Amino acid sequence: MPYCFRELRVIKKGVYIFLMLFFFISSAFMLQAQDKQLADEYVRQQEQAKKAAIMRELDSGVYYMDNGDYKKADGIFRHVLATVKSVPSDLTYYFGKNSFHLTLYKQSIDWLNKYIQLKGTNGQFSQEAIQWKTLAEAEFLKEKSKQAEKVQEVLSMDYDIDCGPSGKVVCPACKGDHVIIHRGAFGNEYKTCPYCNDQGILTCEEYNLLIRGKLQAKNSNR
Incomplete structure (x- = not known):
């Protein structure tokens, strides 16, 4: 076989090997990228499922509060506070309002203040928050002279407050x-x-x- 043909076969073989290696390397990178996308999607779905579960629990707390079972609602709200990394702004209102019904007036004022600071006058519960805060402040002034014993209060400075989508x-x-x-x-x-x-x-x-x-x-x- 002439030398030039042997050289051509060697070149073709080298090109074939190179193409095969390129194909395998590209396939490996594609599989790695797909695995990362799947992993990211799984994490995202898990976070969404966790958030949905927290919101359902929060809704159940609101249900008990609206039906006058303030201690049950308090237990649920405290559990949500212990679970979330960043406190939903609506929870600052619900926890403040429910605290008023439990005669935890300082705690009520603190959390209602956070809602008002975050939402101003345009929040869904802004007017109600101002009204409940006014009532809580009046009761707190009466209570200061009584030295009544209370359960441990949960103050908002112990938590990171979610400021909403604008950050x-x-x-x-x-x-x-x-x-x-x-x-x-x-x-x-x-x-x-x-x-x-x-x-x-x-x-x-x-x-x-x-x-x-x-x-x-x-x-x-x-």
């Missing part, structure tokens, strides 16, 4: 004005809010640090 909330320190006003005997003193941005907004992470008293000032007062 932002109006700064409660300056009410979104980016300016804090100190009223003194010689007139008002105006200082730049040391926590929020120029629009008076906090990120959700900053908000949760602020309610714990752990948010560091990021600008100097002027």
Whole structure:
């Protein structure tokens, strides 16, 4: 067989081997990518199923609260708080309202405040939250002089609050004005809010640090 034909056969064989290796490597990468997609989809479905289960449990707590079984509702709400990583904003309202019926007025004020801070006047339960908070504040003032024994209160500073899809909330320190006003005997003193941005907004992470008293000032007062 002429040399050129033998060389051509060697080249063809090399090309064939290269193509086969390329095919196997490509197939391996494709299978790996598919496995990752399947794994990601499984995790996503599991998270959705967990969230759906939590929402069903929350709905059951609302059912018991609406039917006057406040202790049962309290147990369910506390279990949801212990389960979730980030507290749904609606739960801050439900837990605050139910706490009022259990005469846990400080706890009620705390959680209703969180709902009002997150939703302002446009939330689904904003008006009700303001009304229940007003009632709780009145009862709390009466109670301060009684020194009544209470069960351990669950305060919102122990949890990360979900600020909603925007991930932002109006700064409660300056009410979104980016300016804090100190009223003194010689007139008002105006200082730049040391926590929020120029629009008076906090990120959700900053908000949760602020309610714990752990948010560091990021600008100097002027």
